[in-house]
Amino acid sequence: MPHHKLIARLLAVGPVSERDRDALRNMRYSVRNLADAEYAVRVGDRPSSCTIVLAGFLSRQRVVSDRMQISSFYLAGDMPDLPSLHLPVMDHDLCSVGPSTIALVKHSDVRAMLQESTGLLNAFWRETLIQGAVYREWVDNLGARQALPRVAHLICEIATRLEFVGLVEQNSFNCPLTQEDVANACGLSIVHVNRTIQELRRRGLIDWRGRTLELLQRQEFEEVAEFDAAYLHGLDRPHE
Known part of the structure; x- marks a missing residue:
């Protein structure tokens, strides 16, 4: 429905x-x-x-x-x-x-x-x-951030928007994006995206297996991403 x-x-x-x-x-x-x-x-x-x-x-x-x-x-x-x-x-x-x-x-x-x-x-x-x-x-993300925070910012945004509609469970969510999709969204090459994701894994910030992405250290990850969710204008209260 x-x-x-x-x-x-x-x-x-x-x-x-x-x-x-x-x-x-x-x-x-x-x-x-x-x-x-x-x-x-x-x-x-x-x-x-x-x-x-x-x-x-x-x-x-x-x-x-x-x-x-x-x-x-x-x-x-x-x-x-x-x-x-x-x-x-x-x-x-x-x-x-x-x-x-x-x-x-x-x-x-x-x-x-x-x-x-x-x-x-x-x-x-x-x-x-x-x-x-x-x-x-x-x-702003494309024009001002380096590759690591640029990719991390995209992931943070998706996670936050999915939370709005109840599709994140314990910082884990379904993410069908390929590395090519991330590259096309972030203005990077696929090779650069691969290296960036590997670096995020190496730091223990994410676990991305198949279509499941988990944020392992949410606060630290958002700091790396320079992420402030204010632009999404979500309300700080639960909804149906």
Whole structure:
């Protein structure tokens, strides 16, 4: 059900009334399962629906100077293409990283829901603002940090965002990213990413086996990453 993680995501950063939660529970949707590297939408598409990530990861990406550049990852509860309500032509691809499941909600239904509720209108507007804050942090990460804190910062962000929707258990979570994905997100070569991850392992900061990533010394790891979660605007209280 698409509303579960979406409500958890919205509650992690602000209030959502019970009436608005009911509206999200009752929205119409279709479900689509994506294979690894399968596209949800492509550059130039004119989507008629908004996407909700139900499970797995999506990447926002496009080819720049013959190199694939990932500019964001979207996790369970995220709505990566909310701007398509007002910007009709996609200027980037949304691609599945590993297998994923998405829900599609027609633009007309989203607009009707927002017209009925200023609370949801504000919640979705807040989501677009937070996505903008995340994008600015990615620019800073790429432009100012060395490889080790750059990669560590990406991992810290993913862990924190997964915590918002209850998908981290004892600092361990499912992470389908390959070293190529990390390289494309961090502007590094695959060789450099491999060396960086090995260094993080050598320091005893992470254990990354297959699709499971565990943060072994969370506080020290965040210090290495120069990570401050303030830009994610999470609330310091538990949610449903």
